[in-house]
Amino acid sequence: MTTQSGGIQMLLQAEKKAKEKIDEARKNKQRRLKQAKQEAAAEIDTFKKEREREFKEHEARILGSRTDSEKLVQEETRQRLSELETSVGQNKEEAIKRLLELVFDVQPKVHDNFKR
Secondary structure (H helix, E strand, C coil), rough: HHHHHHHHHHHHHHHHHHHHHHHHHHHHHHHHHHHHHHHHHHHHHHHHHHHHHHHHHHHHHCCCCHHHHHHHHHHHHHHHHHHHHCCCCCCHHHHHHHHHHHHEEECCCCCCCCCC
16 A cells, blocks of 8 residues: 555645646746747837838938928028018108098099989
């Protein structure tokens, strides 16, 4: 009977070792999965940054830099405002004179719909 209980003890120990190996294998698997996810996230981030850089270079080639466009628009705006100020200065007196003529030159007459 002692061999039988010794055999049972050996089976229990073997089962315990097998369980420990399975647990260790599961932990290793989880660790490898976590590491793979981190590596994939880093690779995705690197790819994303590279594509963003390529896009910005392409955009700059096609559209030109934004600062150039902004400077051009600002210069055109300043030029147009200067032209408008000059035009206002030249035509201001004439416009005021014309408005005053229209306001003060009233021709009173009876409306067509008025019945006598």
